[in-house]
Amino acid sequence: MDGTDSTTGSPVDAPTDETFLRTFDGARVLVTGGAGFLGSWVCERLVRAGAHVQCVDSMVTGDAGNVAHLRDHERFRLVEADVTDGIPAEGPLDHVLHLASPASPVHYRRLALETLAVGSTGTRNALDLAEREGARFLLASTSEVYGDPEVHPQPETYRGRVDPVGPRSCYDEAKRFGEALTVAHREQRGTDTAIARIFNTYGPRMAAADGRVVSTLLHQALTGAPMTVAGDGTQTRSLCWAGDTTVGLLRLLASGEAGPVNIGSEDEWRIIDLAELIRELTGSSSPDRLRRPAEGRPGPPAPRPHPRPAAPRLGAADAAAGRAAADDALARVPGGVPGSSWGRPSRLTAAATTSSGVIRSSRSSGSAPCGSPRSPGRPCQSAR
Numbered sequence: 001m002d003g004t005d006s007t008t009g010s011p012v013d014a015p016t017d018e019t020f021l022r023t024f025d026g027a028r029v030l031v032t033g034g035a036g037f038l039g040s041w042v043c044e045r046l047v048r049a050g051a052h053v054q055c056v057d058s059m060v061t062g063d064a065g066n067v068a069h070l071r072d073h074e075r076f077r078l079v080e081a082d083v084t085d086g087i088p089a090e091g092p093l094d095h096v097l098h099l100a101s102p103a104s105p106v107h108y109r110r111l112a113l114e115t116l117a118v119g120s121t122g123t124r125n126a127l128d129l130a131e132r133e134g135a136r137f138l139l140a141s142t143s144e145v146y147g148d149p150e151v152h153p154q155p156e157t158y159r160g161r162v163d164p165v166g167p168r169s170c171y172d173e174a175k176r177f178g179e180a181l182t183v184a185h186r187e188q189r190g191t192d193t194a195i196a197r198i199f200n201t202y203g204p205r206m207a208a209a210d211g212r213v214v215s216t217l218l219h220q221a222l223t224g225a226p227m228t229v230a231g232d233g234t235q236t237r238s239l240c241w242a243g244d245t246t247v248g249l250l251r252l253l254a255s256g257e258a259g260p261v262n263i264g265s266e267d268e269w270r271i272i273d274l275a276e277l278i279r280e281l282t283g284s285s286s287p288d289r290l291r292r293p294a295e296g297r298p299g300p301p302a303p304r305p306h307p308r309p310a311a312p313r314l315g316a317a318d319a320a321a322g323r324a325a326a327d328d329a330l331a332r333v334p335g336g337v338p339g340s341s342w343g344r345p346s347r348l349t350a351a352a353t354t355s356s357g358v359i360r361s362s363r364s365s366g367s368a369p370c371g372s373p374r375s376p377g378r379p380c381q382s383a384r
C-alpha cells in the first residue's frame with residue numbers, strides 16, 4: 001500500500017514493507033502496551049498484515065482512542081489489564097510483544113514504582129506467557145539503557161553508564177533488568193526472545209503533554225505558547241519516524257535474531273533547528289524560550305546528550321543516503337529484505353501530518369475497561 005492509510009490518515013510505507021508484513025498473515029500476536037503511542041502503530045500494522053491481535057493495556061499512560069480505529073475489526077481485541085497482575089490471553093499465540101511501560105520522563109517519574117514493576121514483574125509475566133505458548137517474545141527496550149554514555153554513537157556492545165539512584169533510574173534500570181530477565185529466560189528456559197533498543201521515535205498519536213521533544217514543541221507551536229528549548233538549543237537528538245520504528249520492530253520479530261538490536265535513526269537534529277522547523281510548518285508565531293535544565297522533582301530530568309544508534313539497523317533516517325545505508329544494514333539482518341525501498345514519508349511530511357492535528361492532545365473518553373479485576377465481566381472492546 002502506498003500513500004495514506006484510509007483508516008488513520010497516517011502516511012504508510014512502500015509496497016515492499018507491505019510484502020514483508022505478509023509474514024504475519026494469520027499469525028496470533030499479543031501486544032502489551034498496545035494502546036500507547038508505539039503500541040498502537042504496531043497493532044495497526046499487524047492487523048493490516050492479516051494478524052490476529054490481542055492488545056493488553058492498563059491505560060495508565062495509553063488511550064483506547066489510539067486504537068479506536070481498530071476496535072471493530074474482527075481480528076483485533078482490546079483488553080484492559082495491568083500486566084503486572086498477570087496477562088489475560090487467548091491462546092494459541094505465535095508472538096508476544098512487550099511494549100507496556102511508561103516511556104516519557106514526565107510519566108515515569110510520576111509512576112516510578114509502576115515503571116519498575118512493569119519492567120520487572122510485567123516482563124516476567126510476558127516471558128512466561130511466551131514460554132507457555134511457544135511464542136517468540138520481543139522486549140521493547142530503550143536507548144536509555146546506555147544511560148549518560150561516554151561513547152557516541154552507541155553500538156549494542158557498549159554497556160552504558162547508568163546512575164542507579166538518579167532521576168531516570170526507575171526507567172533505565174527497569175529496562176536493564178527487563179533485558180537481563182529476557183536473556184536469562186532465553187538461556188534457562190529456551191524461550192525464543194528478541195531485545196529491541198528503541199531510540200527517540202515521533203509521529204501521530206504521541207501524547208501532546210508528555211514532555212517528549214517533538215510533541216512538546218508541536219503542542220506549544222499549535223497553541224501559541226513559548227517553545228521551550230533547553231540550554232542553548234545546540235544539543236542534538238536523533239528522531240525516528242514511528243512507521244520506521246514499527247517496521248524495524250516487526251522485522252526483528254520475524255528475523256529470529258536475539259539482539260539486542262538498536263532501532264532508530266542516525267539523522268541528528270539540533271533542538272533549536274527542530275523548533276524552527278516546527279514553527280515554520282505550523283505557521284506559528286510562538287517565541288523561543290530558552291531554559292536551563294532542571295533536575296528538581298517531580299518534573300522531567302534535564303535532557304540527555306546525543307542518544308544515537310551506532311548504525312541504522314532496522315529503522316533509519318529518511319534521507320536517500322540514510323535509506324541506502326539502512327537497506328544495506330537490513331540485508332545483513334536475517335529476515336531483512338535486501339535492496340528494499342522504504343518509501344518512508346519525509347520528515348517534513350511527518351511533521352506536517354502532526355501539525356495538521358493528527359497529534360493526540362487530549363484523552364479519549366471511550367476507554368471503557370473490560371476484563372480487568374477492577375471491572376470483571378465487562379465486555380472487551382472488540383467487534384467479536
Ligand SMILES: NC(=O)c1ccc[n+]([C@@H]2O[C@H](COP(=O)([O-])OP(=O)(O)OC[C@H]3O[C@@H](n4cnc5c(N)ncnc54)[C@H](O)[C@@H]3O)[C@@H](O)[C@H]2O)c1
Pocket residue numbers: 032033034035036037038039056057058059060061062063081082083084098099100101102103104118122140141142143197198199200201202
Ligand atoms: N516512543 C519512544 O520514543 C520510545 C523510545 C524507546 C523505548 N520506547 C519503549 O516503547 C514502549 C512504548 O512506548 P510509547 O512511547 O508508546 O509509550 P506510551 O506511554 O505511549 O505507551 C506505553 C503503553 O503501556 C501501557 N502500560 C504501562 N504500564 C502498563 C501495565 N503495567 N500494564 C499494561 N499496560 C501498561 C500504557 O498504558 C501505554 O498504553 C515502551 O516500553 C517504551 O519504553 C519508546
